[in-house]
Amino acid sequence: MKAGSDATMMLRTPFHARVAAACELNDWGTWKGYTTPRAYTDMELEYFAIRSTAGVFDLSPMNKYRITGPDAQACLNRMVTRDVSRIGVGRVGYTVWCNDAGQVMDDGTLFHLGENDYRLCAFARAIDWLHWCALGFDVSIVDESDEVAALAVQGPTSCATLLAMGLEGLEQLKPFGLTHFSFEGETLMVSRTGFTGDLGYELWIAPRQAELLWDRLFAAGEPYLIKPFGSDALDLARIEAGFLQAGVDFVPAESAVRSGRSRSPFELGLAWLVSMDKPVFNGRRALQREQAQGSRYRFALLDVDGNKPAHHSFILSRGGKVGTVTSAAWCPTAKSNVAFAQLEMPHGAVGEELVAEIYYQRELQWTRVLAPCRVIGSPVFNPPRRRAVPPGAF
Amino acid sequence: MTERHDVIVVGAGHNGLVCASYLARAGRKVLVVEAGDSPGGAAATREFAPGYSVSGCAQWVYQLHPGVSRDLELERHGLQWAARDLASVLLDSRGCHLTLSGALIESDQLSGDDREAWRAFHDRTGRYARLLARVFESRPPKLVESNLADRLTLLRLGLGLKLLGRDDMSDLMRIVLTNMYDLMEEYFDSPQLKAVLSFDSVLGARMGPRTPGTVFGYLYRRLGENFGYNGVAQVKGGMGALGQAMAASARVRGVELRLGCRVSSIDSVDGRAAGVTLASGEQLRAALVVSSADPVTTFKGLVGFRHMETGMARRVSQVRCEGIAARLHLALDGLPRFTGLDGARLGQRLVIAPDMNYLERAFNAVKYREYSPHPALDISIPTVNDPAGAPAGCHVLSAIVQFAPYGPPGGWDGPSAVAGLSHREHFTALVLDKIAEYAPGIKEQVVASQLLTPVDLERDYGMTGGHWHHLELSLDQVMMMRPFPGATQYASGLDGLYLCGAGAHPGGGVMGLAGKNAAREILRRGAAA
Structure with a gap:
């Protein structure tokens, strides 16, 4: 420079x-x-x-790590919650990984490039954690973010x-x-x-x-x-599609300073990513305990009345606070006012009626609305072309 | 592959046997699997030269818990004492020795002030050690979980502190984290007195007198007073006889003991320990596995990092367990003559550590993977009290030698700075030179010698790093932090696997409390264990 x-x-x-x-x-x-x-x-x-x-x-800028070696699959399978052995060569899997306390450290995509050859794309820097995860495994880990x-x-x-x-x-x-x-x-x-x-x-x-x-x-x-x-348009699109953003919708567990601020995959609505039938993976013991004892929180997609995005809103039930919004947007294509919320259990069952306490400002004047909202079961935007093979000409 | 036992204990070290005995006494079917050919672990007797045998690893008993001795009826099962309540003699090359016998000091050179200060110091630290002893007799409390038993333990600790009285309490809080050097300077003038007390504070530890936390090491050493020891004791027949007595006691209680069977892995099924696989390939199943092996051997070697979660593997990989003490065994053709020491005192514990700076310099070496050119020694001549260890008229001199690194550059058999000598030979010569300063003529009496470095101790006694406490006994690795945070109260990160060795609270020395406490914890948990 x-x-x-x-x-x-x-x-x-x-x-x-x-x-x-x-x-x-x-x-x-x-x-x-x-x-x-x-x-x-x-x-x-x-x-x-x-x-x-x-x-x-x-x-x-996405963090990219290359994991290779005879134990690459075994090592990743112990690290992430998904069953990596079910992600075939030439396939990509979305997954999360937890610390021993069963709290989500990050999410990312795992690219299965070849036999025991993987690339992990992660939101947060993960080289140190990957090296810790490699203890006892014959693997090589290279940070190829810049390559x-x-x-x-x-x-x-x-x-x-x-x-x-x-x-x-x-x-x-x-x-x-x-x-x-x-x-x-x-x-x-x-x-x-x-x-x-x-x-x-x-x-x-x-x-x-x-x-x-x-x-x-x-x-x-x-x-x-x-x-x-740019990233603003991406943010709008991902909220419409119902995708979580690390650092926004959850605090990466190992960077959370305050106790109780991190979340388990179950609490983020990501139970589908957790293969409890794997004999060992990071967080398994804690997640087993959570399954037995119940989660503290539930992730909910909310369809909020009106067109005011429920940024940082409190979510109320019968007048009492039961949660907060982590991401919110008026979604232009789906024409829905969507919010992601962290709700205290037992709230958040699909169909539950709640209220979002929304504050917004017009020309320096702040206004508060109590917008009714309800928990919906699936993202508001999910077009067939996303899955079609071939995708069709547009 | 049948489940004929409720519990499999890995290792027949003294804690493994103690734990097994308590479990069997409570009706559990217990199998102890031991790699070696004799029970006892570090409590072992070895023949190191034809006709000469010695306690190979641990040499003194000074902390064996009386409750454990009583419950296991060790004396009925063959434990005999060759000598008890031995004094510590700090050797002086001119013969002006200082003898410390419990609270009594014999010395020609001690001032009246020092004698008075000693009385105050001894009483006060004795009260602190008493408090420590109480804490060690139960499982360590967890700090974060609100468990009633743990709260009571903490309450007892707090109450114990409070009951010390205001002055003692604030004094304990002041000194417990500090270093022995400063504390000694505060109390005493006599270099000898300061040295002999400091030596106890760093025995077996990777610490010099100026290392923070050494006061804790000293208090730990003083625990024995609360267990009925007024100085060190010597087992008749060597420490191996203690191992044999423990094994005999265990067998009487129904424990099955398999010697010469090395466990190659601790196996888990669905995230729970389910048994062990032997080196022979034989698989043994049980509802619980208890390991008396050190935590690194247990988790890294037997469970395997890949079978546990990363955070725990990380903890295990970071514990400090590198030993710094070597053992030197000498076969002598006669009784050695120490300057100014009459024959009666040769059976006591002899210490070479002239002053605190000497100790500190001896420690300096090991920081750089070197061995001390002027080492400090804890010497026993066991054949004075128990002549059976050597041919008639002959003797054995056995010493703990500090400091010796785990691995000098090139390894112990690699070349040293002295042409033609390996590190092992060179260090042996240095130690002999040192002893000869106090016992001229001893070199001519040596028939055979054996130096056991930390590497040898690791190999022969299965202790990672050759550390006789399994894990360094420092303030960050005691109580609920032992062996590491997250694996406390004898449980581990693997359900169904418990620790009962020196790597668990309250640690090493031949004490037996880790084994006893672990058994109690397992029994307390009952079906939930």
């Missing part, structure tokens, strides 16, 4: 030159020490690109765009599948994954070909109305 007026301590992703050129608003946020756009031009237009055409998100650049291409025209870019046969890739292409002397890995709940892909490539990939992608995507999007 040259000394000068634009000198910054922030790290730049391999796409930075392209991202900076597109970021008209200069609305930069930080992500794991990297400077990344909150929005490029207009948050809502970016969101609608995700839902109506194709949006591109630079996810290079892999990544773009998410999300939205109905994402497949058409990538086909136009020359990724032949991509339409046959199933959700949570991954495949490889050659791209200008490098291997381009493509997985049908994303954080938007829509049809979408993630592209993984060596940093030296990052800019070229961006250029080819945008050239191919022009007729499909491709558009880069």
